[in-house]
Amino acid sequence: MIQIEYILIVSAVMMFAGIFGFFTRRSTLAILLSIELMLNATDLNFAVINRLMHTGGHEGYFFTLFSIAISAAESAVAIAIMINIYRQLKDTTADKLSKLKW
């Protein structure tokens, strides 16, 4: 017997930890780690809401499944871009990446 609020609170902690990391990190790879944390929190929320409030259907379940697949693809492409940037500029810090700016 677990109340739904406690799982939602755990997921909210994960979400806002990710937001804090997104604001404070400098390295683009660390920013991506924070984004993964946020995506994971939303996945957990979808699964919990589907399990506890909508027991007849499986919409949240499949949304979580496809969300995991899409975030895997997203991080693969993002890491390819990071490695390419590192090869060109020898730096992946977010402040230094201003070549495309003006």
Added chain:
Amino acid sequence: MDSYNIMFVVLAGIIVASSVLTVVTRSIMRAATYLFFALLGTAGMYFLMGYTFLGAVQTMVYAGGIIVLYVFAILLTRGTKDRISENTRSKIALSALLSLVGFGLVAFIIFTANLRAQVITAPDESVMNMSTLGRNLLSTDPDGYLLPFEAVSVLLLACIVAGVMIARKR
């Protein structure tokens, strides 16, 4: 307080501690390791809810695939030199304040939304079995998910091509 509750408390402690440590630790390699434990704790949470296939997917794709990819990327670039302390102290304090205020708002909404009656009990076979999952995933019925399934397969193919195109040596 039965074993189910004890398991939940352990998993919640792991998730909360490692997700906070992911964003405050100084070394990015340690951040990736803590993220690994946060993702494994989430997989355990799926198992606890009876969504065993989802937990297995989470373990394989996130913990097994994405974290390894991140570790390789950190080691290939100079990401190991990342330090959180390059920020000014006021910016970190403002970010922490913003996150705490947002968390307080969300917690207030959750606790006043009258979810008290919703409890999760130990799962049985009726929650989600593999035959329901397979039928839903590969059927064209109104509750079937064949179209997003195929769309994801095309997306993954596009990502493979894009990854090779972007990261190849010229």
